Amino acid sequence: KINKERLLSTINTSANYGALPNGGLCRLALSEDDRKIRDIFMEWMKECRLDIRIDDVGNMYGRRPGKNPDAHPVVLGSHLDTQPIGGRYDGILGVMGALEVVRTLNDYGIETERPIEIVNFTNEEGARFIPSMLGSGIVANAITQGEVLKIVDKDHLKFVDELKTIGYKGSSENRLKEMYCYFELHIEQGPILEANRQSIGAVTGIQGISTLEVVITGRTSHAGTTPMENRNDAMLSAAKMIQDVYKSYENFPGSLITIGQIQSLPNVTNSVAGQVVFSIDIRHPEDAIRMLITKELKERLSTTALINKMDLLIKDLMEVKAEKFSGKIVREIQLAANKLGYSSMKLISGAGHDAKFMNQMAPTGMIFIPSIGGVSHCEEEFSTDDDIEKGVQVLLELVLRFANR
Amino acid sequence: KINKERLLSTINTSANYGALPNGGLCRLALSEDDRKIRDIFMEWMKECRLDIRIDDVGNMYGRRPGKNPDAHPVVLGSHLDTQPIGGRYDGILGVMGALEVVRTLNDYGIETERPIEIVNFTNEEGARFIPSMLGSGIVANAITQGEVLKIVDKDHLKFVDELKTIGYKGSSENRLKEMYCYFELHIEQGPILEANRQSIGAVTGIQGISTLEVVITGRTSHAGTTPMENRNDAMLSAAKMIQDVYKSYENFPGSLITIGQIQSLPNVTNSVAGQVVFSIDIRHPEDAIRMLITKELKERLSTTALINKMDLLIKDLMEVKAEKFSGKIVREIQLAANKLGYSSMKLISGAGHDAKFMNQMAPTGMIFIPSIGGVSHCEEEFSTDDDIEKGVQVLLELVLRFANR
Numbered sequence A, B: 001k002i003n004k005e006r007l008l009s010t011i012n013t014s015a016n017y018g019a020l021p022n023g024g025l026c027r028l029a030l031s032e033d034d035r036k037i038r039d040i041f042m043e044w045m046k047e048c049r050l051d052i053r054i055d056d057v058g059n060m061y062g063r064r065p066g067k068n069p070d071a072h073p074v075v076l077g078s079h080l081d082t083q084p085i086g087g088r089y090d091g092i093l094g095v096m097g098a099l100e101v102v103r104t105l106n107d108y109g110i111e112t113e114r115p116i117e118i119v120n121f122t123n124e125e126g127a128r129f130i131p132s133m134l135g136s137g138i139v140a141n142a143i144t145q146g147e148v149l150k151i152v153d154k155d156h157l158k159f160v161d162e163l164k165t166i167g168y169k170g171s172s173e174n175r176l177k178e179m180y181c182y183f184e185l186h187i188e189q190g191p192i193l194e195a196n197r198q199s200i201g202a203v204t205g206i207q208g209i210s211t212l213e214v215v216i217t218g219r220t221s222h223a224g225t226t227p228m229e230n231r232n233d234a235m236l237s238a239a240k241m242i243q244d245v246y247k248s249y250e251n252f253p254g255s256l257i258t259i260g261q262i263q264s265l266p267n268v269t270n271s272v273a274g275q276v277v278f279s280i281d282i283r284h285p286e287d288a289i290r291m292l293i294t295k296e297l298k299e300r301l302s303t304t305a306l307i308n309k310m311d312l313l314i315k316d317l318m319e320v321k322a323e324k325f326s327g328k329i330v331r332e333i334q335l336a337a338n339k340l341g342y343s344s345m346k347l348i349s350g351a352g353h354d355a356k357f358m359n360q361m362a363p364t365g366m367i368f369i370p371s372i373g374g375v376s377h378c379e380e381e382f383s384t385d386d387d388i389e390k391g392v393q394v395l396l397e398l399v400l401r402f403a404n405r
């Protein structure tokens, strides 16, 4: 049995780095707070006598040897970064849960056949640097080294420079290469487990994401002297387009569409906006439908731009295809839950996760626990201590099964 | 006669500080580029042997003594700051035009009865620090010292600190106190003079401005896991409200409504916007109508917020009442233009100007010259060399008349 007190205390300690007023966290990837929690996590891994590696994009690995040191490891992990207004559980549970599994094995002096590796992936959130799931994407070769060099944040700071600044630029030889399987424990971030009163979710797959950037260019001019008829106001067109975009989801039940980011230029009160830029996040469990939505949206926006005499540029910022996890692993997760006496159900993940890319390297499983109120990416994000305990207990159970095969 | 070459060369020199790629300027108040042009302007005033003063909010004055040194001066001026995407003429013409008047008087060794003062007012644009017309507003006691202490820019940098940083914090004793009259030469920034093929505008008044800040608060949540029905999306409501706002001008012909500034929180692609903040700039020549528009707008926004279950806060960022200039001065401007053989017409100013507050201290006149294409607050802002020359010639003519009374 895991040590619940110790587990909750690690999560509480983590919540001190980047703390927001109402219990949430702002711990953007490669920020000073990210550095601090990494340093602490490093200490904790050392205390567990793990072999520590840092790879070239800052992913942190801690390896516990097995009886058979050359066998491919069972890997457990997630991420320690958060959204700008994020919760204290999100990826943190998966990393601290993995640490608790190792600590428990150490407590009982259990030696497994296979080595076990725990991982903290860099920039899963995609809040500071796009794309999201960056660390895992690179390890799975879904993102090239050339692409990484071009990644910058809103202030044009380079990902690679910021990584050096916080002291977590390691070597590409340290990347995760071969593994037996990957498990990620995560909060559901949605309402399904709670609505169905189930403790454990066995995740069958992850829906795909398209992220677009819409750049609308009109002409800036004086707010006090330009007659309404003579304006080329990018803000007015943006408002129309945002409503267009939100309407389009009505034609595609089950789709999710979000406009989260917006900027205007010159962004002053007394000049007409010459340019407005906004993002669109489009999701659907089926890639074909997501692509259809994206195509229709682009056409709709082009028409609105034409009618309103705006220049329009739509950039594809990110595309992540849907992922299906092995049915065998899904069954094993439910069996493990069952053995421990926990209720469980299958469900699909609305959010992207590092597990998506790990699944391209080895059989992968995801365990969800309920999010109270179904909310995440906000300070109100919450999971109960009991559910947290159950999630990590299932993770331990799976490790005991898979690391001894 | 003024020296046209010299005048154009000072305007060209000014255009080197804060230069944008297409001929425009970004020279925000109290920026490093503002400091540089202030230093140069200071040198030029010294070369003219003017008595220089800097007041407590950074307004710069240069005084040319008159035969009667105790007589109230004739004051000429405008501002050297610009919008983030601004033109090279805007307030610059009024300051450099005033300098050229003094240089011409020096060339010819003309001594006037009254002293002449030229002024560069701080932060007229209101682009970096709200309110606009800050320097002149303070001199006219329309803005209190307590209010000034609270003024910050978008990055929360304090106006008073930034003023010290660029080295232009002087003493309140140096403020402009008593004057005989004030003249400001400015580009029209609108289409009226060009449409009427007139060289000189005699400005009869300035329309009022209300600037509001609308804060819409919903709830941020995860873009991939929050069903559309469960969202409290501030961006969607903002888009509706922006269209509401723009529609309202249709009920009030002659009004101008502008939404220039927008921010979203947390401003990431993969979280629903929990908060959106945008500005509204409302103008009408008649204060009663402007107030009616403002009232109706607030009601409309409240209704939309209620329907969409959003928290709504509307802040009054700035209110500047309409101003009427003396009919006598308007006539004198047209007489001066006429004497010089230039066509002229009366018109009202859509933009706010330092002259608005100067008019509360002494009889004030504004001279407009045509803006090609009627545009301003953009890089395309342009006035012809001939019109610039005519404008400054009229300014000189008025100085010769008023400074010898």
Ligand SMILES: NC(=O)NCCC(=O)O
Pocket: A124, A125, A126, A132, A133, A350, A351, A352, A353, B222, B223, B224, B270
């Ligand atoms: N789990 C999670 O919130 N990941 C961020 C990537 C996304 O789904 O947008």
Ligand SMILES: NC(=O)NCCC(=O)O
Pocket: A222, A223, A224, A270, B124, B125, B126, B132, B133, B189, B350, B351, B352, B353
């Ligand atoms: N002249 C000018 O552009 N002033 C800025 C103040 C305003 O009218 O918004």
